Amino acid sequence: MNITEKILAEASGKKSVIPGEVVEAKVDKVMANDITAPLAIEAFKQMGGEKVWSRERVIIIHDHLVPANEEKAAELHRTCREFAISQELPHFYDVGRGGVCHQVMMENHVKPSEVIVGGDSHTCTYGAIGAFSTGIGSTEVASVMLTGRLWFKVPRAVNIIVHGRLKPPVAPKDLILYTIGQFGADGATYMSIEFSGEAVHQMSISGRMTLCNMVVEMGGKNGVVEPDEKTASYLKERGLIPYRLTKNDAEASYDKTVEYDASSIEPMVALPYRVDNVKPVTEVEGTPIDQALIGSCTNGRLEDLRVAANVLRGRKVRKGVRALVIPASQEVYAAAMKEGLLETFVKAEALVCNPACGPCYGGHLGLLAAGESCAATVNRNFTGRMGSPKAKVYLASPATVAASAIRGMLTDPRTLEA
Amino acid sequence: MEFRGRVIKYGDDVNTDVIIPSRYLVHTDPRELAKYAMAGLDGEFNMKVKERPILVAGRNFGCGSSREQAPVSLKHAGVKCVVAESFARIFYRNSVNIGLPVLECPGVNSAVEDGDEVSVNLERGVVNNLTKKVGLNGLPAPGFLLEIMEKGLVEYVRAKKR
Numbered sequence: 194m195n196i197t198e199k200i201l202a203e204a205s206g207k208k209s210v211i212p213g214e215v216v217e218a219k220v221d222k223v224m225a226n227d228i229t230a231p232l233a234i235e236a237f238k239q240m241g242g243e244k245v246w247s248r249e250r251v252i253i254i255h256d257h258l259v260p261a262n263e264e265k266a267a268e269l270h271r272t273c274r275e276f277a278i279s280q281e282l283p284h285f286y287d288v289g290r291g292g293v294c295h296q297v298m299m300e301n302h303v304k305p306s307e308v309i310v311g312g313d314s315h316t317c318t319y320g321a322i323g324a325f326s327t328g329i330g331s332t333e334v335a336s337v338m339l340t341g342r343l344w345f346k347v348p349r350a351v352n353i354i355v356h357g358r359l360k361p362p363v364a365p366k367d368l369i370l371y372t373i374g375q376f377g378a379d380g381a382t383y384m385s386i387e388f389s390g391e392a393v394h395q396m397s398i399s400g401r402m403t404l405c406n407m408v409v410e411m412g413g414k415n416g417v418v419e420p421d422e423k424t425a426s427y428l429k430e431r432g433l434i435p436y437r438l439t440k441n442d443a444e445a446s447y448d449k450t451v452e453y454d455a456s457s458i459e460p461m462v463a464l465p466y467r468v469d470n471v472k473p474v475t476e477v478e479g480t481p482i483d484q485a486l487i488g489s490c491t492n493g494r495l496e497d498l499r500v501a502a503n504v505l506r507g508r509k510v511r512k513g514v515r516a517l518v519i520p521a522s523q524e525v526y527a528a529a530m531k532e533g534l535l536e537t538f539v540k541a542e543a544l545v546c547n548p549a550c551g552p553c554y555g556g557h558l559g560l561l562a563a564g565e566s567c568a569a570t571v572n573r574n575f576t577g578r579m580g581s582p583k584a585k586v587y588l589a590s591p592a593t594v595a596a597s598a599i600r601g602m603l604t605d606p607r608t609l610e611a
Numbered sequence: 612m613e614f615r616g617r618v619i620k621y622g623d624d625v626n627t628d629v630i631i632p633s634r635y636l637v638h639t640d641p642r643e644l645a646k647y648a649m650a651g652l653d654g655e656f657n658m659k660v661k662e663r664p665i666l667v668a669g670r671n672f673g674c675g676s677s678r679e680q681a682p683v684s685l686k687h688a689g690v691k692c693v694v695a696e697s698f699a700r701i702f703y704r705n706s707v708n709i710g711l712p713v714l715e716c717p718g719v720n721s722a723v724e725d726g727d728e729v730s731v732n733l734e735r736g737v738v739n740n741l742t743k744k745v746g747l748n749g750l751p752a753p754g755f756l757l758e759i760m761e762k763g764l765v766e767y768v769r770a771k772k773r
Contacts (some may be wrong), residue, residue, distance in 0.1 A: 215753070226688065228636050232679055240768045258637070265637035314677040314701055330679035330705035332764045339768065344755075378624050379671035383700050412671065414700055467624070555633035575649045575675060582632075603752040 195350050195445040197385040197418050200325040203439075212349040212448065220250075220309035223337040226294045227255040228554075229312030231272045231332035236336050246341040247282050251473040252302060253277055254286040254294040258493055259549035261288070264556040283464050292548035293520025295319070297489040299402060300524055305420050306426070310337060314409045315572065320417035321401035323423050328417045338349060348385040348414045349448040354393035357455040362606040364500070365400035366492055366570065366590035368392070369407045370461040371453070374471030383410030384448070392455035393418055397425045399496040406491045407572055410468040416532045431590035460605055462568075466576045474605045484567040485510070485529040486518025487597035488546075489593055492570035495528050497591040502534040504595035505541040505607065511601035516543035519551045519561045543598070552579045561586075568597040612711055612761060614691045615741075616664045619625055620725040622673035625652065627681040627702065630673065636680055644680050645687035665729055667724040668695040669720045673702025682702045682706040693739055694749065696720050706709060707756050710763030714738070715747030 194209060195201065197413060202210040204218035225233050230253050237245075245251045253273050258266035269289070276605035286304065291297040294311065294320045303309060305323035310316065312334040314482040319326035329343070337343050353372060359365070372382075375592075386408045393401065405416030418424075421436045428436055460474040481591035487493070487501045508514040518538045520526040526548050529535050535545050551558035560580030561567055567579060567586050574586035589597070599609070612659035629651030638644050641736060649656035660666075666685065673681060682705050685693070692712035696719060706713040714731060716738050723729060726744040736751030752760065760766045 229677065229679070236765050239765045241772055254625075263637065269637065311682055312677060314675065316677075328677040328701050330677055330701060330708060332679060332708040333704065334767055336764055378674060379697060379699070382697060409701075412674065412699060444757070513722065573626075573628070573675060575626050577632050578628050582651060 195387065195441050196323060197325055197415060198347060199439050200306055200308060200346060201313065201347055206484065210347045210390050212347050214347045215340055215343050215344055216347060217448060220310055220341055220343050220452060222250045222252060222302060222309045223311065223334055224252045224254065224294060224298055224309070224316065224586050225312035225331070225334045226257055227258045227273055228335060229331045231269045233312060233338065236335035240335060240339055240452050242335070242339045245338045248280060248282055249284070250341070251280070251282055251338050252284040253282060254297050255288055256291070256293045257550045258556045259288050259547065265481050281593055287402065288455035290523065292334045293493060293524065293550055295527065296408065296494065296521035300522060304433055306425065306437045306439040309609055310343060314333050315406050317403050317408050317413060318496055320405040320415050320491060321398055323420035325415055325417070328409065345515060346383070346385055350385040350387060352387045352389060352447040352448065353379055353605045354390040354449045354452045354607040355388065355455050356390050357392060358395055359392055359455045359458060362500070362592035363458055363460055364590040364592060365403040367406045367458055367461045368455065370463050370588060371458050373407060373411045373469050373479050378410065378414045378467060378469045378488060381408065384413055385417065386413045387416050387417045387565045389419060394421060394489050394514065395453070397496060398423060399494045403491055410572060447570050448468065452534050459592060460593050460607065462593065462603060463574055465574050465585040465587065468573060468588065474603060475590065475594045477603050478605055480587070481566065481604040482511040482514060482568045482597055482602060483565040484558065484559065485516040485594050486552060486563060486567055486569035486571065487594055488517070488551060489571040490521060491572045491593050493521030493525065495525050496608060497570065498525065498529045498534050498592040501595040502537040504609065505543065505599065506537050508541055508599050510598045514598060514601045515600040517546055517551070518543050519546045520548050555579050564607055568594045569605060570594050612749050613730065614665060614712070616691060616728065617662060618667045618723055618725060618729055619659050619663040619666045621631070621652065621669070621695040622659050624671045624674055625668055627673055627678050628675055629686045630681040631678065636678060639682050644684040647682035650690035657688055661724065663691050664687040664691040665731065666690050666693045667719055668693065670696045673696050674699035679699045679705045682711045685703070686711040692733070694719050694731055695750065707760045708764040710760060711720060712760050713724050714749045716747055718747050719749070722747055729761035733760065735744045
């Protein structure tokens with residue numbers, strides 16, 4: 194069996210499972226945010242729920258509308274806050290205490306081999322350290338809060354082997370955009386997507402998170418990377434111990450295996466209004482932008498901010514363009530402050546915002562007017578995703594977005610002088 | 612479960628951001644959400660759905676965000692069931708859980724046109740285009756899912772607790 198099959202078998206008390214089989218598995222943790230938790234709380238009450246199955250295992254994180262931008266948002270937050278208090282949840286991250294839900298989960302809660310479900314489609318991120326995680330909706334969050342169990346269809350699997358090494362500034366974001374371009378928006382629907390090969394083993398946990406985060410954009414159920422020494426040192430550093438690693442069996446099988454050569458991958462851009470509408474940046478260079486956005490669960494980590502700061506240091510965001518930098522969590526924010534990255538952004542005339550989903554979700558903090566364009570490190574560029582349905586969002590890596598902020602147009606980061 | 616009615620049809624990759632744009636997610640009342648169903652794609656949806664309550668779509672219907680508000684808005688706007696070439700997985704699960712009947716039916720996009728009258732049998736997974744007099748076999752959901760689809764997960768869990 195492969196990692197995903199082994200985790201699901203273990204969680205459902207079976208010796209083995211096969212793709213297509215429906216299992217009922219024990220869930221280790223369930224997460225919901227300020228958009229999905231309120232409906233889950235309502236459903237929990239309607240189901241006759243009194244106490245959650247495990248206080249330690251239900252995690253609620255405010256991130257989509259942080260801080261509350263209107264009265265209704267404040268009401269959603271109040272619903273979550275009151276529930277967290279009445280249920281005595283030790284892991285409730287209110288405004289100012291956490292950040293983007295997936296980042297907070299990875300910083301404090303996710304361990305390898307766990308089964309984690311979350312009321313957010315990008316919950317698939319946690320496979321970066323060898324967990325099985327996937328997104329669900331609010332009513333299922335409620336039933337997991339009540340029972341600690343959920344049914345899953347064991348997914349068919351794809352193994353994406355990436356040989357060689359990415360050539361900086363080519364980043365994990367470019368690799369996943371390239372992959373989604375190859376597969377298409379539904380090319381891996383219901384499937385488990387494993388990333389392997391030298392390029393992935395060389396990659397930081399942060400980079401692996403970027404890969405796993407976006408598998409849902411090609412229909413994937415979960416993304417996963419086999420844990421290795423990088424995983425072990427990440428867990429040790431974060432104090433996420435004890436833990437148990439699940440590795441592939443020697444005869445692990447996949448429905449499909451795809452091989453890419455990392456050294457041939459270039460900086461990529463996903464053009465509006467589809468995440469699979471991917472082209473090398475060289476083919477769209479010069480497309481004017483009005484806004485540049487660096488942040489989100491895809492690319493708002495310290496490593497991403499370092500890359501962006503290195504590009505922006507000693508330069509300024511082009512006149513007429515506004516640049517937003519949104520650290521993915523309070524922890525990332527504090528670390529970026531300590532390293533002087535925030536000062537670099539301020540000097541470059543970029544606006545540093547508070548940790549949150551921000552305009553990626555289209556809630557607030559920098560939406561677009563009709564006819565405007567934004568280069569962004571986020572994960573979706575659908576019609577109306579970031580404000581006006583007549584605005585355009587171009588998805589790219591932190592290096593590409595930072596370079597584009599300086600020139601005021603989509604820019605190949607390789608063309609900027611060091 | 613069997614439904615009969617005229618069809619409102621959309622294409623491939625209809626995502627949840629256009630089914631219910633984020634700016635409306637501050638609402639939790641299903642009737643309020645229903646007003647904005649398909650707001651990002653079709654401003655006349657609420658009017659059309661009154662006459663044409665069967666939604667037919669292409670591949671990957673409901674891709675994108677996990678927002679359950681998407682199927683909730685469709686259901687409360689009056690959609691009786693959704694038949695698509697294929698569904699994105701979270702949307703499919705959400706629809707089952709909130710009691711919006713869904714059927715995956717390869718070939719439906721070419722066999723059915725906007726405004727055609729169809730009948731859909733969820734247990735057998737059969738779609739009949741009564742206008743064009745053609746039948747199609749879809750992929751019926753397993754029994755336990757049909758049961759959840761019929762009453763919604765809230766009721767299903769309550770019934771199990773009793």
